[in-house]
Amino acid sequence: MRKVLGRLALLGAAAGAAYALRSYLAGPAGAKKGDVLIVLDTGATAEPGPSEAQEFSEIARKILEIAG
Amino acid sequence: MPALRGVRGRRRKMAEGGASTMDQLQQVLEDLRALSGEVASAAVLSEDGELRASTLAPGVDQERYGAMVAALAGIARRVARENGGTGFAQVRIREEGGSVLLVGLEMGGTLAATTGPDARVGLVLYDMRNVGKELERMLGSEEGGQR
Numbered sequence: 001m002r003k004v005l006g007r008l009a010l011l012g013a014a015a016g017a018a019y020a021l022r023s024y025l026a027g028p029a030g031a032k033k034g035d036v037l038i039v040l041d042t043g044a045t046a047e048p049g050p051s052e053a054q055e056f057s058e059i060a061r062k063i064l065e066i067a068g
Numbered sequence: 069m070p071a072l073r074g075v076r077g078r079r080r081k082m083a084e085g086g087a088s089t090m091d092q093l094q095q096v097l098e099d100l101r102a103l104s105g106e107v108a109s110a111a112v113l114s115e116d117g118e119l120r121a122s123t124l125a126p127g128v129d130q131e132r133y134g135a136m137v138a139a140l141a142g143i144a145r146r147v148a149r150e151n152g153g154t155g156f157a158q159v160r161i162r163e164e165g166g167s168v169l170l171v172g173l174e175m176g177g178t179l180a181a182t183t184g185p186d187a188r189v190g191l192v193l194y195d196m197r198n199v200g201k202e203l204e205r206m207l208g209s210e211e212g213g214q215r
Contacts, residue, residue, distance in 0.1 A: 035162035038144055040153030049145045060161040060168040063136045067109040067182045
């Protein structure tokens with residue numbers, strides 16, 4: 001019984017460490033980026049690639065800052 | 069839509085009175101804000117990225133605002149071309165502090181608006197598209213008049 005409890009405790013500690021590591025890695029880089037959606041003149045929708053999405057997001061933030 | 073009817077009436081009066089296109093554009097943007105209370109600011113840019121009119125408060129750096137919107141429109145056109153289009157109909161960029169919305173106008177112009185974070189963006193875009201038609205007519209008649 002003691003052996004089982006010990007293993008359970010170890011398992012819990014490992015799961016906790018994994019969760020903490022995941023949260024740490026998801027920090028700034030994984031932060032919610034701006035939601036960008038483009039509707040083309042053809043009616044189709046497009047989502048820009050990561051670098052373009054980043055550009056959109058940065059400029060949009062500045063516009064919102066300026067506009068107040 | 070009473071506000072749009074108002075815009076048309078004013079446009080007629082202004083055309084009769086010889087008011088400048090810029091004043092008319094400004095009035096349409098103000099009407100958009102009145103129609104859609106969630107619009108924080110609105111601006112219209114010509115094809116070459118020149119800020120033609122806006123509802124920005126005095127003291128706001130209009131040139132910078134216009135340059136930023138023109139940059140967004142430029143990237144949106146590039147993405148549109150990469151995806152088989154020739155331009156964009158509308159763009160929605162949602163940020164923590166609010167949304168930036170663009171509607172592409174005929175002849176390459178852009179109608180831009182900003183909203184707060186909790187705005188009903190779909191409704192605002194609908195109003196922007198309606199107002200966009202009015203702006204296209206104004207910009208189109210201006211271009212026709214210059215020929």
